[in-house]
Amino acid sequence: MSSYSVAMPGTGADRLTALVVDDEAPALAEMRFLLDQDDRIGRVITASSGTDALRALESQQIDVVFSDINMPGLDGMELARIVARFAQRPQIVFVTAYDEHAVDAFAVEATDYVMKPVREERLHEAIRRVVSQLRGSDTDHAVVEDETIPVELGGVTRFINRSDIRYAQAQGDYARLHTARGSHLVRIPLNTLEERWESAGFVRIHRSTLVCTHHIKEVRLERGRFVVVIDGAELQVSRRHTRDLRERLLKPHSADR
Numbered sequence: 001m002s003s004y005s006v007a008m009p010g011t012g013a014d015r016l017t018a019l020v021v022d023d024e025a026p027a028l029a030e031m032r033f034l035l036d037q038d039d040r041i042g043r044v045i046t047a048s049s050g051t052d053a054l055r056a057l058e059s060q061q062i063d064v065v066f067s068d069i070n071m072p073g074l075d076g077m078e079l080a081r082i083v084a085r086f087a088q089r090p091q092i093v094f095v096t097a098y099d100e101h102a103v104d105a106f107a108v109e110a111t112d113y114v115m116k117p118v119r120e121e122r123l124h125e126a127i128r129r130v131v132s133q134l135r136g137s138d139t140d141h142a143v144v145e146d147e148t149i150p151v152e153l154g155g156v157t158r159f160i161n162r163s164d165i166r167y168a169q170a171q172g173d174y175a176r177l178h179t180a181r182g183s184h185l186v187r188i189p190l191n192t193l194e195e196r197w198e199s200a201g202f203v204r205i206h207r208s209t210l211v212c213t214h215h216i217k218e219v220r221l222e223r224g225r226f227v228v229v230i231d232g233a234e235l236q237v238s239r240r241h242t243r244d245l246r247e248r249l250l251k252p253h254s255a256d257r
Contacts, residue, residue, distance in 0.1 A: 015039075015040060015041060015042025015043070016040055016041050016042060016043075016063040016064055016127075016130065016131070016134075017042060017043045017045065017060070017061060017062050017063050017064075018035055018041050018043070018044050018045065018062070018063065018064050018065075018066060019045045019046075019047060019053060019056055019057065019062045019064070019065045019066070019067075019090070020032060020035065020044060020045070020046045020047070020065075020066045020067075021046075021047045021048075021049075021050065021052075021053040021065060021066070021067040021068060021071070021076065021079065022046075022048070022067070022068040022071070022095070023048055023049055023068065023071040023072060024068070025048070027068065027095075027116070028046050028048065030118065031046075031066060031095065031118065032044050032046055034118060034120055034123050035066070035123070037120070038123075038124060038127055040127050040131060041127070045060065045062070049071060049072070049073055049074065050067075050071055050073055050074030050075060050076065050078065050079040051073060051074050053065065053067070053074075053079055054074070054079070054082065057083065057086075057090070062090040063090055063091065063130070063134065064090050064091040064092075064093060064111070064127075064130045065079075065080075065083065065090050065091070065092050065093070066093045066095050066114075066126075067079055067080070067092065067093070067094060067095065068094075068095055068096055069094055069096045069098065069101050070096065070097075070098065076094060076096070077101060077104055077105075077108065080092045080094075080105075080108040080110060081108055084108055084109065091111040091130045091133055091134065092108065092109070092110045092111060093110065093111055093112045093113075093114060093126050093129075093130065094110050094112070094113045094114065095114045095116060095118060096113075096114075096115065096116060097115065097116040099115065099157045100157065101113075102150035102157045102159075104187075105150070106149055106150055106186070106188065107187060107188045107192075109196065111126070111129050111130050111133055112125075112126040112129050112130070113150070114126050132145060146161050146162055146163045147161070147162040147200075148160070148161060148162075149161075149162060149165075149177070149186065150186075151177070151184035151185075151186055152184075153184070160177070160179060160184065162197065162200060164179045164180065164181075165177050165178065165179055165212060166178050166179060166180065166211070166212055166215045166230045166231055166233075167209060167210060167211040167212060167215070167230055167233070167235060168190060168193055168202075168209070168210045168211075169190075169208055169209050169210075170189070170190040170207070170208040170209075171185065173187070173189055174186065174187055174188070174189075175188055175189065175190045175193055175210075178231075178233070180231060190208070190210055193210055194210055197210070200212075201213045201214050201248075203241075203244060203245055203248045204241050204244065205228055205235060205236075205237040205238065205241050205244075205245050206235070206236060206237065206238045206241060207238065207240075209235055209236075211228055211230060211235060212230075213248055213249060215230050215231070216228055216229070216230055216249070217229050217230060217231070219237075219245075219249070225237065225239070226242055226245070228245070
């Protein structure tokens with residue numbers, strides 16, 4: 001039988017309300033126990049299905065959802081896509097025994113991806129990231145933290161840092177991320193990356209190209225068109241995006257550091 005319940009280990013205005021979603025009772029109990037040990041968590045709500053998780057989200061203010069992915073009925077990824085449409089959406093942390101969903105987790109803007117069996121120190125790091133994200137949403141002067149992006153190489157999921165990405169190019173509904181060591185294709189549109197990475201110094205220079213201003217080595221004018229040079233690659237700037245690029249290059253970078 002599906003159900004959700006609440007545990008209240010403490011109170012405090014700065015403590016988080018967490019929702020744990022898992023269809024396996026032992027995993028649910030273990031997560032509740034681990035979260036109860038963290039002083040940053042003030043209340044733990046548990047749900048044994050995605051449907052019950054939605055009921056909890058509709059009736060209570062939740063700061064973070066720790067969700068399994070593979071569940072019968074409404075699974076964790078589908079739950080995250082619904083939550084993404086909330087006006088005030090909670091942070092999402094996936095807790096799963098499988099790594100093949102890491103790329104999809106990135107696409108739905110999950111805050112973290114924790115592998116089972118859950119280690120206490122790894123969960124503490126996930127909570128730190130949640131707190132950092134929440135604090136960042138409350139201030140206009142938040143420091144932009146680096147981001148880890150999962151990429152697939154030969155059937156194996158690996159992780160690269162956003163700070164290592166020089167530029168990204170659209171390939172249909174995918175984007176190819178270029179680093180100093182190579183490129184990686186991810187299943188996420190360039191428009192989504194543009195919106196998500198604007199505060200980290202990325203700017204659109206062409207309908208198919210997004211660049212990191214921190215890695216621009218040269219901007220020059222050729223035959224009436226601007227060209228951006230990054231790691232030897234010459235990337236054309238469309239007339240439509242020339243003004244945006246100029247404004248971003250002239251803007252002080254203190255907010256991005």
